[in-house]
Amino acid sequence: MLSNIFKKTIIFASIALAAATASAAEPIKIGSVLSVSGPAAFLGDPELKTLQLYVEKINAAGGVLGRKLELVHYDDGSDAGKANSFTKRLIESDKVNILIGGTTTGATMAMAPLVERASLPFISLAGAVVIIDPVKKWVFKTPHTDRMAAEKVFEDMKKRGITKVGLLSETSGFGASGRKETQHVAGKYGITLVADETYGPKDTDITAQLTRIKNTPGVQAVFVFGLGQGPAVVTKNYGQLGMTSVPLYQSHGVASDEYLKLSGKAAEGVRLPTPALLIANALPANDVQKAVVTGYDKTYRERYKAEPSTFGGYALDALNLSVDAIKRAGSTDGEKVRAALEGTKGFVGTTGVFNMSPTNHMGLDLSAFRMVEVKNGDWQLLK
Amino acid sequence: MLAQFLQFLYSGMTVGSAYALAALGFTIIYNTSGVINFAQGEFIMLGGMFAALLAGGGMPLPLAIAIAVVATGLVGLVMEKAVIEPAQNAHVVTLIIITIGASLTLRGLVQIFLGKATHSLPPFSGDKPIEFLGASLLPQSLWVLGVTLAVVGALAWFFGRTLLGKAMLATSHNKLAAQLVGINTRVVLLLSFGLSALLGALGGILVAPITYTSYDAGIMLGLKGFVAAVLGGLGGGVGAVAGGLILGIIEAMTAGYISSSYKDAVPFVVILVILFFMPRGLFGAKISERV
Numbered sequence: 001m002l003s004n005i006f007k008k009t010i011i012f013a014s015i016a017l018a019a020a021t022a023s024a025a026e027p028i029k030i031g032s033v034l035s036v037s038g039p040a041a042f043l044g045d046p047e048l049k050t051l052q053l054y055v056e057k058i059n060a061a062g063g064v065l066g067r068k069l070e071l072v073h074y075d076d077g078s079d080a081g082k083a084n085s086f087t088k089r090l091i092e093s094d095k096v097n098i099l100i101g102g103t104t105t106g107a108t109m110a111m112a113p114l115v116e117r118a119s120l121p122f123i124s125l126a127g128a129v130v131i132i133d134p135v136k137k138w139v140f141k142t143p144h145t146d147r148m149a150a151e152k153v154f155e156d157m158k159k160r161g162i163t164k165v166g167l168l169s170e171t172s173g174f175g176a177s178g179r180k181e182t183q184h185v186a187g188k189y190g191i192t193l194v195a196d197e198t199y200g201p202k203d204t205d206i207t208a209q210l211t212r213i214k215n216t217p218g219v220q221a222v223f224v225f226g227l228g229q230g231p232a233v234v235t236k237n238y239g240q241l242g243m244t245s246v247p248l249y250q251s252h253g254v255a256s257d258e259y260l261k262l263s264g265k266a267a268e269g270v271r272l273p274t275p276a277l278l279i280a281n282a283l284p285a286n287d288v289q290k291a292v293v294t295g296y297d298k299t300y301r302e303r304y305k306a307e308p309s310t311f312g313g314y315a316l317d318a319l320n321l322s323v324d325a326i327k328r329a330g331s332t333d334g335e336k337v338r339a340a341l342e343g344t345k346g347f348v349g350t351t352g353v354f355n356m357s358p359t360n361h362m363g364l365d366l367s368a369f370r371m372v373e374v375k376n377g378d379w380q381l382l383k
Numbered sequence: 384m385l386a387q388f389l390q391f392l393y394s395g396m397t398v399g400s401a402y403a404l405a406a407l408g409f410t411i412i413y414n415t416s417g418v419i420n421f422a423q424g425e426f427i428m429l430g431g432m433f434a435a436l437l438a439g440g441g442m443p444l445p446l447a448i449a450i451a452v453v454a455t456g457l458v459g460l461v462m463e464k465a466v467i468e469p470a471q472n473a474h475v476v477t478l479i480i481i482t483i484g485a486s487l488t489l490r491g492l493v494q495i496f497l498g499k500a501t502h503s504l505p506p507f508s509g510d511k512p513i514e515f516l517g518a519s520l521l522p523q524s525l526w527v528l529g530v531t532l533a534v535v536g537a538l539a540w541f542f543g544r545t546l547l548g549k550a551m552l553a554t555s556h557n558k559l560a561a562q563l564v565g566i567n568t569r570v571v572l573l574l575s576f577g578l579s580a581l582l583g584a585l586g587g588i589l590v591a592p593i594t595y596t597s598y599d600a601g602i603m604l605g606l607k608g609f610v611a612a613v614l615g616g617l618g619g620g621v622g623a624v625a626g627g628l629i630l631g632i633i634e635a636m637t638a639g640y641i642s643s644s645y646k647d648a649v650p651f652v653v654i655l656v657i658l659f660f661m662p663r664g665l666f667g668a669k670i671s672e673r674v
Contacts, residue, residue, distance in 0.1 A: 042499055197643045208643070211390045211391065229595045232503075233594070241512075262595055264503075264510075
């Protein structure tokens with residue numbers, strides 16, 4: 001009888017012990033909703049690959065706070081509505097500790113109200129200013145804003161004494177938002193936008209718009225705000241019309257080697273703001289970001305045999321910021337992690353150096369962008 | 384003033400001849416089956432993608448082009464065999480919906496197996512612009528225009544002078560009567576898909592050096608090509624080419640003289656107006672119903 005009770009106690013004790021160890025080793029769940037398919041796939045695809053690669057690496061190195069990371073991922077197919085329902089699922093049934101994602105601004109804005117209500121720390125990978133302005137308690141973001149790109153370009157124009165600029169923007173969300181921000185900050189740099197033309201993202205010939213800009217009196221430079229192949233068509237048409245005496249500026253939307261490949265010789269002399277990753281190898285050795293960007297560049301190339309994109313860099317920064325915040329918080333408690341994220345100071349990522357605060361949930365300044373010029377078919381860092 | 388007008392005109396002609404080549408493909412299949420093949424844009428994309436990838440892989444340009452055209456032609460034949468033929472007794476509307484499904488499938492396959500990146504193809508005879516009366520034109524635009532005209536001529540000869548071409552025309556006029564005089568209408572339909580795939584591929588390759596190509600390049604070209612074909616009356620080659628050029632030139636003139644914001648809207652308004660007054664298109668045949 002007694003031995004029977006003793007046996008039962010042992011069994012209970014061992015079950016309880018097993019349960020305790022299990023909870024200690026329970027993984028930290030990182031939820032993500034990205035646009036891996038659909039029109040925004042060129043952004044979401046490298047983002048997911050980067051998250052998978054680095055979650056694996058962090059786990060191989062022993063995880064965080066002695067616990068493994070577990071990535072719970074859903075693909076929203078570039079549909080903001082789906083991003084919303086997957087977020088619900090991540091909060092209610094997967095019970096994730098932190099959320100990364102929202103490849104596009106549309107998806108992010110669809111996810112934001114849910115995380116606010118659930119008190120879940122959330123780092124977005126989308127560009128627009130609206131995500132963090134006005135500040136939302138639980139929402140952070142890693143990419144630069146389009147406003148910063150416009151400011152960086154105007155800063156360079158001011159240095160060259162350019163005051164009259166022709167604006168050519170894409171009718172896509174990226175271009176339209178860029179156009180608005182460009183108009184918003186132009187005055188601050190003493191720049192007048194003398195022309196305001198647009199083109200469609202799939203347009204194959206933009207000479208008509210460029211001819212109009214060319215014939216605008218007093219135009220000293222042209223600024224193009226677009227993504228993908230459109231800006232390459234603009235660049236080629238620019239060469240065709242012999243406008244090379246007027247400096248051409250592009251936005252960070254074309255900061256990839258693909259742009260060089262597509263526009264060829266016509267791209268000579270084009271200037272644009274870019275994150276440090278694009279020119280990883282050309283950065284001076286004493287640059288604060290040198291080690292981070294060359295490390296990411298090498299790791300990504302080794303695994304996927306492809307050029308890493310700045311978009312993947314946004315995801316990497318979001319993951320590392322989360323890990324950093326969880327470590328500093330010493331737990332995965334939502335409020336503690338959020339406070340730690342907000343207290344991030346001097347964190348060096350691929351996108352720039354992050355200094356978050358209760359009023360700034362992005363934490364980047366203009367130094368996160370580097371001005372480059374295309375020379376001999378390659379990027380050259382401008383001083 | 385003149386230079387500016389010419390620049391808009393060249394721009395319109397370059398874009399318009401791409402639309403015209405797409406429109407030609409629509410008319411061929413429509414003529415033999417009454418079906419609007421919404422996978423036509425995908426044929427254009429396939430031609431451009433195959434050629435760009437092969438040429439990018441180091442293959443000489445002429446060989447890459449030849450292989451791309453033939454391969455796309457085969458895709459057209461396979462598509463007809465696999466999805467159109469099993470449903471050939473279905474209503475025309477059903478067939479049209481099937482072509483939409485086929486186009487989504489083709490686009491998805493290319494996206495998965497050939498990637499989502501944008502590719503370029505080197506121009507056939509350099510990229511030094513030709514100056515004429517103060518406006519400049521890329522040599523590749525002349526290639527597009529020239530080949531488009533040559534294709535129209537070849538098609539006129541094919542449909543007017545060869546037995547096979549006449550058989551295809553006969554099938555379009557009256558399928559039952561064509562069968563009764565011994566025409567294998569099944570083969571005719573198969574060939575029309577192969578032929579329009581060939582033409583689509585050719586168009587895609589010709590415009591790739593100007594417009595670049597990617598897995599989704601066919602959507603817009605297919606749509607505009609369809610509009611051009613309707614504008615031209617869905618009849619013969621001349622209508623398709625005229626429709627394409629008119630569409631391209633209206634677009635360029637709108638962007639140039641009015642505003643680039645209205646560039647895509649004005650052509651559609653013009654088309655609505657034209658179709659309102661001329662429901663069969665600019666070059667459509669008049670149909671008289673016998674009672």
